[in-house]
Amino acid sequence: MTHSTIDQRAAEPRIVELRIGAPAHGGHCVARHEGRVVFVRHALPGELVRARLTESAEEARFWRADTVEVLEASEHRVPHFWAAADALAAAAAGRAPVGGAEFGHAELGHQRELKGRIFREQLVRLGRTDPDGAGFAGVEVPAGERADGLGWRTxxxxxxxxxxxxxxxxxxxxxxxxxxxxxxxxxxxxxxxxxxxxxxxxxxxxxxxxxxxxxxxxxxxxxxxxxxxxxxxxxxxxxxxxxxxxxxxxxxxxxxxxxxxxxxxxxxxxxxRAAGHSYRVTGEGFWQIHRLAADTLAAAVLQDLDPRPGQRLADLYAGAGLFTAPLAEAVGAAGLVLSIEGAPGTSRDARRNLHGVPQAQVVQGRVEKTLARALQERAEAGGDGKLDGVVLDPPRTGAGKMAVRQIAQAGPARISYVSCDPASFARDLADFAREGYRLEKVRVLDLYPHTHHMETVGLLVRA
Structure with a gap:
C-alpha cells in the first residue's frame, strides 16, 4: 500500500505510534518509525504518543507528524494554556491547532531546558563551537518576565x-x-x-x-x-x-x-522608548516583539561592544535604530556609527529617529553590498575604511558568507551578534571562525515563551 500525505487527500491520514526522542530545532522532537526519521510536534522527549502523519511521501528523507493522543505522558507535560493551540483538543475536534504556541504543553522550566539542549546541539554540530567555552550556562529569563510566560507580544x-x-x-x-x-x-x-x-x-x-x-x-x-x-x-x-x-x-x-x-x-x-532614547516606528517598520526585548538586547550589545568616544562602529540590519542611537551617544561627535538597513520603510524610520545626530550615518541597502561600498567611500574621503566594532541583528536566515566576509574585512576587534535563530547563528559562527574570529561570550534569552524560538547575543573577538 502506498501512503500519501494529508495534503494529497488520496487516503485517510495515517496514525502511527511513536516513542519520542530528543528535541530538534523548529519546535519538533525526533522519533523513528520503521527506520524512518519523523519530526513530531506537540510531544515531549520520552513520551509514547499516537501521531498523525502530515508529510509522509515515500521518497522523502524524513516525515512530519502531529501528536493526537498521549499514551505515556512526560512528567513535564501540563494542560495547554490556549485552546486554539492545543493539539490534543484540536485533534479531538477534527481540526488543526494554530501555530505560534507549540511549546505550550510543557512546563516553562522544561521549555527552557529543551531550548538549551537545542542551542547546544546547533552550536556544536553547525558552528563547530563548544558553548561551554563561551560561558553558556542555560537559557536566561529577562528581568520582569511574567511567571506564566504570557502577555509578552506587543x-x-x-x-x-x-x-x-x-x-x-x-x-x-x-x-x-x-x-x-x-x-x-x-x-x-x-x-x-x-x-x-x-x-x-x-x-x-x-x-x-x-x-x-x-x-x-x-x-x-x-x-x-x-x-x-x-x-x-x-x-x-x-x-x-x-x-x-x-x-x-x-x-x-x-x-x-x-x-x-x-x-x-x-x-x-x-x-x-528603549535604552534611554525615543524612537518612531511606522506600521511598516520593525521593532522587537517582546515587551522587554528592546531594553534587554540594547543593554547586552552595549556591554559586549563597550563603545568609547571617537570609535567607528557599524549597526547592521539596524531596523529603526534601536542600537544605533545609544552607540552614537557613546562614541560622541568625534566618532561614527554606520547604520545599514535593507527595508526602505524601516530605514526611513531610522533616518527620522537619528535626525540631528551627525555621527550616525544611515544608509539603506543590502548589508553585503552596502557595507563594502560605504567603507570604500569613507576610505576615499581620507579615512582608513576600518571599524572598531560591529553589531548585527540579521533576519532569521542569518547574515550569510558574503556579509560575514565583508564584516571581517572591515577589521572590527569586537562583534556583537544578535540572533533569533540558533541554526543560522551557528552557521554564521563557523564562517566567522574561518575569518579569524572566535566566540568569547554567549547569552541565550527566552524572549519567546511557549514557542521554540530563542534570542542569542554572542560576542565575537579576533582570535
Whole structure:
C-alpha cells in the first residue's frame, strides 16, 4: 500500500505510534518509525504518543507528524494554556491547532531546558563551537518576565477567514482557525476585541502596541482588487484613542513594507522608548516583539561592544535604530556609527529617529553590498575604511558568507551578534571562525515563551 500525505487527500491520514526522542530545532522532537526519521510536534522527549502523519511521501528523507493522543505522558507535560493551540483538543475536534504556541504543553522550566539542549546541539554540530567555552550556562529569563510566560507580544498578525472571522494559520498550512483572545499578547492587544469587528472581505489584521503602553496601531490589509471601504468600516468600530491604517498591496504581508500605507484615522506610527532614547516606528517598520526585548538586547550589545568616544562602529540590519542611537551617544561627535538597513520603510524610520545626530550615518541597502561600498567611500574621503566594532541583528536566515566576509574585512576587534535563530547563528559562527574570529561570550534569552524560538547575543573577538 502506498501512503500519501494529508495534503494529497488520496487516503485517510495515517496514525502511527511513536516513542519520542530528543528535541530538534523548529519546535519538533525526533522519533523513528520503521527506520524512518519523523519530526513530531506537540510531544515531549520520552513520551509514547499516537501521531498523525502530515508529510509522509515515500521518497522523502524524513516525515512530519502531529501528536493526537498521549499514551505515556512526560512528567513535564501540563494542560495547554490556549485552546486554539492545543493539539490534543484540536485533534479531538477534527481540526488543526494554530501555530505560534507549540511549546505550550510543557512546563516553562522544561521549555527552557529543551531550548538549551537545542542551542547546544546547533552550536556544536553547525558552528563547530563548544558553548561551554563561551560561558553558556542555560537559557536566561529577562528581568520582569511574567511567571506564566504570557502577555509578552506587543505585535500580532491575524488572518481573516471567508466568514469574516479573526483567524490564524495552522502550522505549515493554509488552513485558518478562528481565534478570539491571544494569551501571548499584551493586554492592550486583546482589549481591542478585534474578533468583534466587521472583517469580511479583508485579508489580514495586524496590531502593534508600544512596549510602555499607549495607543495601539492597527493595520487592515485589504485584498488586492477587493471592494473599497472595508478597512474604513472596521476602523470606525474601533475604540477611541486607537490609530488605524489600511494597507493596499499586491501579495506579501503588511509588515513587508510592500504596498501603500493609507491612513484612516490617527497616526500611522508608534512611539517606542528603549535604552534611554525615543524612537518612531511606522506600521511598516520593525521593532522587537517582546515587551522587554528592546531594553534587554540594547543593554547586552552595549556591554559586549563597550563603545568609547571617537570609535567607528557599524549597526547592521539596524531596523529603526534601536542600537544605533545609544552607540552614537557613546562614541560622541568625534566618532561614527554606520547604520545599514535593507527595508526602505524601516530605514526611513531610522533616518527620522537619528535626525540631528551627525555621527550616525544611515544608509539603506543590502548589508553585503552596502557595507563594502560605504567603507570604500569613507576610505576615499581620507579615512582608513576600518571599524572598531560591529553589531548585527540579521533576519532569521542569518547574515550569510558574503556579509560575514565583508564584516571581517572591515577589521572590527569586537562583534556583537544578535540572533533569533540558533541554526543560522551557528552557521554564521563557523564562517566567522574561518575569518579569524572566535566566540568569547554567549547569552541565550527566552524572549519567546511557549514557542521554540530563542534570542542569542554572542560576542565575537579576533582570535
Amino acid at each position: 505585535r500580532a498578525a491575524f488572518s481573516v477567514d471567508e466568514a469574516g472571522r479573526l483567524a490564524m494559520n495552522a502550522f505549515r498550512s493554509n488552513e485558518l482557525v478562528p481565534v478570539r483572545e491571544m494569551p501571548l499578547a499584551v493586554d492592550a492587544v486583546n482589549a481591542l476585541r478585534l474578533w468583534e469587528l466587521p472583517l469580511r472581505g479583508l485579508a489580514r489584521v495586524e496590531v502593534a502596541v508600544p512596549s510602555d503602553g499607549g495607543a495601539p496601531l492597527v493595520l487592515f490589509v485589504e485584498h488586492d482588487g477587493g471592494a473599497p471601504g472595508l478597512a474604513d468600516r472596521a476602523a470606525k468600530r474601533l475604540a477611541e484613542g486607537v490609530s488605524a491604517a489600511a494597507i493596499t498591496q499586491k501579495g506579501g504581508s503588511a509588515s513587508d513594507g510592500r504596498g501603500t500605507l493609507r491612513r484612516l484615522r490617527g497616526r500611522t506610527w508608534l512611539g517606542e
